[in-house]
Amino acid sequence: MKENKEYIIMPQREKDIFVRGIIPDLNVRFLFANIKETLIEIRNLQNLSIQCEALLGETILGAFLLTTREIKQEHEVIGIHIEGDGAVKKILAFASSFGGVRGIIVPEDASWEGKIYKGKGKGILQVNKFKLNSKKVYSSAVEMRDVPIAKNLEEYISKSDQINAFIGIYSFYDSNNPLLPVEVYGYFFEVLPDTKIEQIDKLTNFIYKTDMIEFLKNIFGEQIYEQKKELKQQFSVRILQSGSIFFYCDCNAGKIENVLFTLGKDEVFQILEEQKQIEITCEFCKKKYIFTENDIIRLFKEKE
Ligand SMILES: [Zn+2]
Known part of the structure; x- marks a missing residue:
């Protein structure tokens, strides 16, 4: 019998990735991340509406961005718990510093008018930090306003930790074509202690003068190396760690x-x-x- 071998070339799986580092000139720490494949996985598991997928994606990415502060603590998990008065009543999102994420949104088939953040409305936002070594949980809750998740998280950080942080989270989807994937991009800049006012000014200038959406898309797109170079030309950048974000449930x-x-x-x-x-x-x-x-x-x- 003739052997009939078929070779199928698999397209390379586009990965959800993150990059952590510092900009020594500005004395800031940063984390850039994107998720798409992970969201497809969660959408398929939980039958999410496209808006729920985008809102959950923003919350999951937000939880992951908050792990910026915990780079020294390996295997630390950040949880965000949202209870709102919008079409969405509850969101739970968990992210570990090594990239494993999971989350749920209730109800999973909600839809609403207007911007994505409108789905959660206002209510309570709680952040839980799980220290896996000591098995301790640290929680703090803040009032959640009817503004984007990134803004809510910035407010949470300035209230609970009293540090300056800049967060941006952007989701992209096509409501006319709900089968297309949702993509979420995000950045987190944390101003480190003893930073001079001029350095903070330079950072805010960079954020406001740069089209951050384009910037992030380029980082995670084909021009990743070019973009890094460009960032390096403006400021010297030290990449500390990069890795992938993936769906991870630790139930047993x-x-x-x-x-x-x-x-x-x-x-x-x-x-x-x-x-x-x-x-x-x-x-x-x-x-x-x-x-x-x-x-x-x-x-x-x-x-x-
Ligand atoms: Zn599970």
Whole structure:
């Protein structure tokens, strides 16, 4: 028999990437990032409307940008929890400093008039920092105004940390063509301690005089090397780290078992009686966890 080998050339997967570094002349730290492929993955898992995909994408990128401050702490996770009065009631987004992200938006099929940020309206924005080594969680909440996510995060940083930071997050999509991917770009500049006023002025000048959308698109597009050169010509830039952003859910049976424990023995056994088994779906990755009667009996025995 003749061997029929077929070679399929796979298109190179466009990656969601980030670049961290510092501009020594200005004494600022920066993080540039974009997400597209990760959002397609989340959209497919959760059946998001295109506007929800864009708003969730902005929030996830926002959580990732906040990891700028945590570069020394490896495997630190930042969570953003939004409760608003717009068409979207709740958004949860998590990002780790190494690039793993996940999130949900409720309801997932919302739509609204006007700009993307209008979907969340106003309400409460909470930022949670999970220190994985010490297993501690640090939370602080601020009032969320009816302004873009990037603006809300700038306000959060100036209130909670009292530092100067400049954040921009831009999402692009075609509402007439909801099958096309949503792309989100973002930057974060953090002014480091002991920065002179002139240095801050130079940075603000750079941000306001530069078309930041074009700047970011170029960084993540074909002209990445050219752009870096250009940035280098204006200021000397030191790239500290670059990597990719990807969907990452850290759910596991143990965590789901803890959810069952918090429900309590009586409640769990009542559900078991009605449904014969307990099925819990992770809201982030949609993985199903099924517990039979034997599993439940064993679980609560171990706990006691
Ligand atoms: Zn999961």
